[in-house]
Amino acid sequence: MANRRKMKCDCGTYLKEKETEIEHILTKAMVCPTCTFTTLTKDQAKEFRIRLEFHKAIDQERQVIKVGNSMGITLPEKLHEFGVNIGTKVKIEAIDQKSFRVEIR
Ligand SMILES: [Zn+2]
Known part of the structure; x- marks a missing residue:
C-alpha cells in the first residue's frame, strides 16, 4: 500500500x-x-x-441438511484456498428475517 x-x-x-x-x-x-x-x-x-x-x-444455492440433531449447510471444497478448514471458527450474525452472514474468524 x-x-x-x-x-x-x-x-x-x-x-x-x-x-x-x-x-x-x-x-x-x-x-x-x-x-x-x-x-x-x-x-x-x-x-x-x-x-x-x-x-x-x-455464491450458490445450498440446501439445509440434517447433522445429528442440528441443521447444517455444507461449504464448498474451494474454500480451503481461502483458509477455511475443519475447525475454523466462524461468527454467525443475523441480517434480517431471511438472511444471515457467516464471518470467517
Ligand atoms: Zn471526475
Missing part, C-alpha cells in the same frame, strides 16, 4: 479511495467525488480479483 500518490480525474477533482460496488462485488477503488468516475490501482485490482474468486467459490 505504498502507492499513495494522488490521482486526478479528467474533471479536475482528486480521486478518493472508497469501498464501492463493481460487478456486484464490494471492493476498494479510486472514485471521483464529483463525477463518480471509478478506477482501480494495481493493488486494488489484485484485491478485486481475489474477492471475485471468493464470490465464485461461495
Whole structure:
C-alpha cells in the first residue's frame, strides 16, 4: 500500500479511495467525488480479483441438511484456498428475517 500518490480525474477533482460496488462485488477503488468516475490501482485490482474468486467459490444455492440433531449447510471444497478448514471458527450474525452472514474468524 505504498502507492499513495494522488490521482486526478479528467474533471479536475482528486480521486478518493472508497469501498464501492463493481460487478456486484464490494471492493476498494479510486472514485471521483464529483463525477463518480471509478478506477482501480494495481493493488486494488489484485484485491478485486481475489474477492471475485471468493464470490465464485461461495455464491450458490445450498440446501439445509440434517447433522445429528442440528441443521447444517455444507461449504464448498474451494474454500480451503481461502483458509477455511475443519475447525475454523466462524461468527454467525443475523441480517434480517431471511438472511444471515457467516464471518470467517
Ligand atoms: Zn471526475
